[in-house]
Structure formats: structure tokens, C-alpha cells
Amino acid sequence: MIERSEAARPEARREQQDLYSAAAVDHFTSPRNVGGVEEPDGKGSDTNPACGDRTTITVRLRDGRVTEARFRTFGCVAAIASASVLTELAAGRTAAEARALGPGDVISALGGLPERKEGCALMAVGALRAALVDAQVRARA
Amino acid sequence: MERRVYLDHAATTPVDPEVAEAMARVLREVPGNPSSIYAEGRRARALVDTAREEVAAAMGADPSEIVFTSGGTEADNLAIRGVLKAHRPDPDASGPHLVISSIEHHAVLDTAEDLERHAHVRVAVVGVDGTGRVDPRDVADAIGEATRLISIMHGNNEIGTIQPIDEIGRVARERGVTFHTDAVQTVGILPFDVRTLPVDLVSVNAHKFYGPKGVGALYVRKGTRIATMQTGGGQEKGRRTGTENVAGIVGLGSAMRIATERRDGEAEKQRRLRDRILEGVRARVPAAVLTGHPTERLPNNASFCFPGTQGEALIVALDLEGFSVSSGSACTSGKTEPSHVLLAIGLEREVAQGSLRVTVGRDTTESDVDAFLAALPPIVERIRSVSAEPLSASAR
Ligand SMILES: Cc1ncc(COP(=O)(O)O)c(C=O)c1O
Ligand code: FES
Numbered sequence: 001m002i003e004r005s006e007a008a009r010p011e012a013r014r015e016q017q018d019l020y021s022a023a024a025v026d027h028f029t030s031p032r033n034v035g036g037v038e039e040p041d042g043k044g045s046d047t048n049p050a051c052g053d054r055t056t057i058t059v060r061l062r063d064g065r066v067t068e069a070r071f072r073t074f075g076c077v078a079a080i081a082s083a084s085v086l087t088e089l090a091a092g093r094t095a096a097e098a099r100a101l102g103p104g105d106v107i108s109a110l111g112g113l114p115e116r117k118e119g120c121a122l123m124a125v126g127a128l129r130a131a132l133v134d135a136q137v138r139a140r141a
Numbered sequence: 142m143e144r145r146v147y148l149d150h151a152a153t154t155p156v157d158p159e160v161a162e163a164m165a166r167v168l169r170e171v172p173g174n175p176s177s178i179y180a181e182g183r184r185a186r187a188l189v190d191t192a193r194e195e196v197a198a199a200m201g202a203d204p205s206e207i208v209f210t211s212g213g214t215e216a217d218n219l220a221i222r223g224v225l226k227a228h229r230p231d232p233d234a235s236g237p238h239l240v241i242s243s244i245e246h247h248a249v250l251d252t253a254e255d256l257e258r259h260a261h262v263r264v265a266v267v268g269v270d271g272t273g274r275v276d277p278r279d280v281a282d283a284i285g286e287a288t289r290l291i292s293i294m295h296g297n298n299e300i301g302t303i304q305p306i307d308e309i310g311r312v313a314r315e316r317g318v319t320f321h322t323d324a325v326q327t328v329g330i331l332p333f334d335v336r337t338l339p340v341d342l343v344s345v346n347a348h349k350f351y352g353p354k355g356v357g358a359l360y361v362r363k364g365t366r367i368a369t370m371q372t373g374g375g376q377e378k379g380r381r382t383g384t385e386n387v388a389g390i391v392g393l394g395s396a397m398r399i400a401t402e403r404r405d406g407e408a409e410k411q412r413r414l415r416d417r418i419l420e421g422v423r424a425r426v427p428a429a430v431l432t433g434h435p436t437e438r439l440p441n442n443a444s445f446c447f448p449g450t451q452g453e454a455l456i457v458a459l460d461l462e463g464f465s466v467s468s469g470s471a472c473t474s475g476k477t478e479p480s481h482v483l484l485a486i487g488l489e490r491e492v493a494q495g496s497l498r499v500t501v502g503r504d505t506t507e508s509d510v511d512a513f514l515a516a517l518p519p520i521v522e523r524i525r526s527v528s529a530e531p532l533s534a535s536a537r
Pocket of ligand 1: 151152211212213214215217246248294296297298323325326346348355
């Protein structure tokens with residue numbers, strides 16, 4: 001038997017067993033706000049250029065605040081979890097606040113994502129921002 | 142501990158306990174270098190020789206035709222680079238130097254690409270039909286004056302399709318071209334006899350038949366011209382120099398012997414379990430697409446695409462429920478390029494994204510399969526319901 005240092009062991013075990021954080025797994029297995037808002041005020045999509053996967057988000061706004069956001073994602077675990085958590089983060093915020101949400105907010109709300117999954121989180125952010133821009137354009141029209 | 146059901150035997154197999162024991166004994170008790178002429182060295186040499194006989198016997202080869210390597214990747218590299226290095230092609234001859242298929246493992250595909258880019262080797266890539274089969278006539282058509290090597294795999298690691306290597310080999314023979322086959326997924330699993338198959342070089346990999354990882358072999362038919370890729374102390378008759386991985390080689394030899402003894406019974410048993418998966422999935426998962434050939438396929442391989450799903454999501458969801466399976470497009474690196482194999486059989490990118498490969502093994506039971514068949518449909522359903530793809534709507 002090769003003895004490894006006690007200190008190194010738990011770390012290695014965590015890395016090996018948890019590809020995704022508990023929060024990311026939860027959002028993946030029980031995604032919140034799946035689907036589309038009925039008669040949305042804004043709708044936006046984004047594609048992750050690395051893989052071609054796609055997220056669409058629809059929003060409803062009242063008095064400049066996001067009252068509801070829903071998503072559909074064709075993509076990986078990180079993409080689904082990111083979109084799911086982002087719809088929660090967006091709800092209740094002003095459109096400006098929601099537009100300021102970035103991949104860092106998504107990743108920290110999920111308790112981290114595996115390396116090189118930033119693009120998947122960014123896709124959710126891109127879809128939400130596109131939906132908010134769409135809402136703004138429609139409101140002006 | 143939670144119960145795990147391992148259904149990824151094409152990726153690797155657990156080491157047979159008898160093999161592990163034989164290897165442990167070597168590590169504990171055989172300190173010698175096989176090149177040394179004193180007692181410890183002779184003992185190590187004898188073990189390497191026995192393993193060479195075991196591997197040769199399983200394939201109908203002569204022991205002198207077996208070269209030990211560090212696995213399938215090195216065997217493929219040695220075969221391709223070694224043969225092309227040994228045949229300095231006539232610069233004026235026309236046609237490709239190397240002919241491969243579009244569904245080769247990366248160990249062949251990327252080696253060909255590397256040679257094309259850095260060694261001016263001309264490569265022809267022969268396509269496959271929708272089941273993943275190469276047409277031997279296409280191979281014949283691809284051969285030119287300059288062609289020195291054909292490398293076409295036996296069993297495909299993703300979709301399980303088995304190539305008509307006997308016919309391809311006959312084409313190669315008629316045209317006087319050396320023929321290599323990557324038989325990493327078949328040797329130890331299906332009968333493979335170089336006395337009847339017209340093949341010149343064959344890649345073999347221990348960890349696909351319950352041996353250790355990091356050890357394999359290349360069969361090199363007597364008279365085949367091949368140059369070495371590495372230079373050094375001259376082991377393996379100079380064809381693969383470096384002090385032998387004695388324990389690994391012993392592991393390969395005993396795994397090969399055991400696999401051959403159990404081969405026919407296992408193939409039969411695994412085929413039954415595999416068919417149970419194919420039928421179960423067809424019955425329970427709407428719009429499932431079987432990938433690979435319906436009959437000419439590895440006995441342990443069931444592979445599918447579920448339109449509207451994505452490979453990594455499928456794998457993680459199944460992993461959470463205790464099942465280990467894989468996907469041609471699964472990737473945790475944030476870049477899920479669909480597999481070249483799935484694209485080569487003509488699937489659309491989005492369909493290819495949702496691929497799943499289930500490969501059974503010696504320890505797989507009917508209840509494992511049934512548990513998998515119960516777990517899969519709701520997972521596919523859930524991922525489809527999240528998916529933005531209209532495909533998921535039309536599937537239900
Ligand atoms: C068909 C085929 N060729 C080559 C290899 C490479 O084997 P290894 O990575 O063990 O060197 C594999 C293993 O996945 C394989 O399935
Ligand atoms: S890999 Fe495609 S979205 Fe994450």
C-alpha cells in the first residue's frame with residue numbers, strides 16, 4: 001500500500017466525488033422556472049459558441065421590476081443549473097439590477113462550477129440580458 | 142455505501158482478481174530486470190516470455206510476433222508511424238500513403254493528422270454508412286500507387302460497429318499494402334485469429350479485458366516492415382525499446398488467457414444483456430435512436446442518441462442515481478464537440494449531442510440492466526422538458 005499524507009486525502013476525495021456542487025446538482029435535478037412566461041414582456045436567447053448549446057429566457061416586468069423569469073436550456077448540467085439559478089436571482093430585481101447580474105453572480109450562487117464552465121454560465125447571463133433588452137425595446141415601441 | 146452499477150466496460154474494465162494477484166506477486170517477488178543474465182533477471186525474462194506466449198496463443202500468433210507496448214494508443218502509434226517510417230515512399234508516386242476510416246479512435250485519427258501536418262504523409266479518409274460500416278470497395282478505390290498502409294479498426298469503441306476486416310484485409314493483400322487494425326475493443330472479447338484473418342498489425346489493450354491499464358501489445362506479422370519509434374536499450378527486438386513493464390505484461394498475459402477461456406460464454410451472456418437494454422430502451426424511451434449496426438456490433442455495446450438531451454446532462458443525472466455510463470459527446474471541459482463517429486454516421490449535431498453508450502461486462506446482471514432501464518426514461522424525460530429544442534416537443 002502506498003501511504004498518502006492524511007492532509008492530502010480529504011481534498012482528493014472531494015474533488016473526485018463532487019464534479020458539481022450540491023447547489024448546482026439541486027438546480028440541475030430540480031430546475032426552477034422551466035418553460036416560458038405567458039405573454040412575456042421580453043424574450044432572449046444565447047448560444048455557447050464552444051458547443052452550440054442554447055438557452056432562452058422570457059421575462060415579465062411590472063413597474064420596472066422583474067416579476068417572473070423562465071428558461072429553457074439545451075445544454076450541459078452547468079448550463080441548466082446556471083439558467084435555473086439566474087431566473088431566481090433576477091426575480092424581484094429592477095431591470096437594471098438584473099442586467100448587471102454577471103457570470104460571477106451565477107457561479108457564486110451555485111457554490112462554484114467546474115473549471116472551464118464559465119461559458120455555460122455566461123450563456124444564461126447572455127439570454128437574460130437579451131430578454132431585458134428585448135423588453136426595453138418593446139416598451140418603447 | 143450506495144450501490145453503483147458500472148456500465149462503461151468499453152472505457153475500461155475492473156482488473157480480474159486473479160490478474161491482480163499475479164501482478165502483485167511479481168511486484169513483491171520479482172525484482173529483476175529481464176535483460177540481466179543472472180538469476181533475478183532470468184526469472185523476470187521467463188515471466189515476460191510466458192506472457193508473450195499467452196498473448197500469442199490467444200490470437201493464433203507466434204510469440205516472436207508480439208511487441209509489448211504501454212497500451213492501445215502506443216500500439217496504434219507504433220503501427221502507423223513505424224510502418225510509414227520503414228517505407229520511405231517514392232516521392233513521385235501518386236495517391237495517399239495512408240488510408241484510414243472516418244470512425245477511427247483518436248489514437249489513429251490524430252496520429253494520421255499529425256503525420257499529415259508534420260511529415261508530409263498523404264492521408265485518405267474512407268467514410269462509413271449510417272450504421273458505421275466501411276465498404277471494402279471504398280478502401281480499394283482509395284488505394285493508390287503510393288499507398289503503404291491501411292489502418293481500419295475492428296470494433297468501434299463508441300457505437301460498437303464491427304468492420305469487415307477480413308474483406309478489407311483481402312483488398313490490402315491483393316494490392317500489396319500493409320494492413321493494421323485497432324482491435325482494442327475486440328481481442329479478448331470476440332474470436333480473433335491471425336492465421337485466418339488477413340491482417341499484418343493488430344493493436345491490443347489489456348484494460349479492455351480485465352487486465353491492467355497502461356499495457357498493451359502490437360501484433361506484427363513476420364515479414365512486416367516496421368521501424369521503431371523510440372531508441373534506447375533495444376528491448377522487444379528493438380521494436381519497442383525500454384525496460385519491460387514486467388508486472389503489467391504478466392497482467393496482460395494472464396488477463397488474455399482468462400478472457401480467452403471465458404470468451405464465448407461471456408460474449409453470449411453479454412449479448413443477451415445488451416439486447417435486453419436495446420429492447421428496453423426502444424420500448425420505454427420515445428424517439429430513441431439506436432447508433433451503430435443492428436447486428437454487426439460488439440456483444441457488450443448498446444448505444445443511442447436521445448434527441449433533445451445533451452450527453453453530459455444524461456451522464457451526470459445517471460451518475461447521481463448510481464449508474465456509470467458514457468457519452469460520445471460528454472465533456473466536462475465546457476466544450477461538447479459531438480463525437481466524430483456520430484457525425485460520420487450522418488447524425489445532425491444536435492442529435493449527436495444527446496448520445497449515450499452503455500457497455501455491459503462480466504459482472505453485469507439482469508437486475509443491473511433492469512434498474513438502469515427503470516432509471517433512464519424519467520431522466521430523458523426531465524432533460525427534454527428543460528431543453529429548448531423543439532425536438533423534445535415533437536418526441537412526445
Ligand atoms: C478502439 C480503441 N483504440 C485505442 C484506445 C486507446 O487505449 P489507451 O487509451 O488505453 O491507450 C482505446 C481506448 O479507449 C480504444 O477503445
Ligand atoms: S457545454 Fe454546452 S453549455 Fe455547457
